[in-house]
Amino acid sequence: MTRQGGSTATPPLPRLTAARAPLTREVEVVDEHGARERVSIPAERDLTIYVDRRELVTLMTLGAQPELLVLGYLLNQRLVKSAFDIESITVDWEVGAAAVKTHAGVDRIEERTAKKVVTTGCGQGSVFGELMADVDRIALPPTRMTQAQLYTLVNAIRLQESTYKSAGSVHGCALFTLGDEGGADAEMQIFVEDVGRHNAIDTIAGWMAMRPQEGEGALGPARVFYTTGRLTSEMVIKSAQMGVPIVVSRSGMTQMGYDVAQRVGLCAIGRATNRRFVCYAGADRLVLQPELAS
Structure with a gap:
């Protein structure tokens, strides 16, 4: 300065x-019938x-x-x-x-x-x-997400074109912003795939850092982080450090990830596929609409 x-x-x-x-790259493989393909x-x-x-x-x-x-x-x-x-x-x-x-x-x-x-x-x-270190100093914004917004988010991931669909063996992460709490809008800002989910979330952190003006103000935009991988302590801490108070995964959650989420007041949602999900922590941030689950 x-x-x-x-x-x-x-x-x-x-x-x-x-x-x-x-x-990606193409390789030749042999299938269970002995046939070769690319x-x-x-x-x-x-x-x-x-x-x-x-x-x-x-x-x-x-x-x-x-x-x-x-x-x-x-x-x-x-x-x-x-x-x-x-x-x-x-x-x-x-x-x-x-x-x-x-x-x-x-x-x-x-x-x-x-x-x-x-x-x-x-x-x-x-x-x-x-x-x-310093996890207790993290103050997350009071973001809340409706069940309708959660379903919109999960469906957006389902429709997303990806390396996983063509080649498999990668993890995907995405950052969403939410509209009004009463609505169902959840807009994807960035989608990243990498060999490890930790790389994908780091890339999103870098993307956010290059847009500091979007985080200005007392609260900044209401953000939700999505990952295809499990919610470990590393993923929860990184999300909290990025100021994102809600994380969603299609996988489960570890004990240490759960403990950290409880400690920082982060909402952790796992097993999110179609209309199913489990809210492990921070349920006060999720506006339930159980009639939508049918």
């Missing part, structure tokens, strides 16, 4: 490359993150939006406070590297990355430091 004419000037958002890579599989690849020329971590990813993935990863790991801390993110798929340049470095980066926790994420995700 700099002073210009007595006022505080906001630094620019980071410069991002637009590196893209094929999400099928698509996800094109998993490695991406090593360097922060100010210091190697940090290697992520396994599809590479759909790698710059947003890197930005969201750094935010959700609490290594940077906002996108404004970063000058640029440059991804080069020829060498499988993402170069992050910050404005002022990462404070105590060696100390803060010394402890690594292997999570339940697909492909063995990892987080640095203490999972529960």
Whole structure:
């Protein structure tokens, strides 16, 4: 932050490359009848993150939006406070590297990355430091969602064109905004697929960070996060850190994920398929309309 004419000037958002890579590739397989055919599989690849020329971590990813993935990863790991801390993110798929340049470095980066926790994420995700650090400081907005909006959200995911439908073996995450509580509107803002659900939510975090004006005001837009994967502590904490108070999954929930959701006042809905669902935590955020379940 700099002073210009007595006022505080906001630094620019980071410069991002637009590196893209094929999400799938075709391979030849043999089926149960001995017949050969061509099928698509996800094109998993490695991406090593360097922060100010210091190697940090290697992520396994599809590479759909790698710059947003890197930005969201750094935010959700609490290594940077906002996108404004970063000058640029440059991804080069020829060498499988993402170069992050910050404005002022990462404070105590060696100390803060010394402890690594292997999570339940697909492909063995990892987080640095203490999972529960500062979780009690999170204040979530008083968002509520109707059962009708939940059904609209689940149906939007069902209709979404996806790598999963053509190749399988990936997780999908999406961010929705809600309209008036009395309505049934739930609008998808972004849909991301990756080999692990933790990568997909980090990419969404990066996408949100590049749109800080949309979160201005006391509450910001009413947001709901959706994932095809199970609701673990990592997913719940990341959603809460992103200021999203409602998470929906077509899968279940772990005990630690449940405990964290209760602790921060987050609404966690699982087993959400068609008109079925289970609200594990934060039921006060869900406006039930049981007549719609028939």
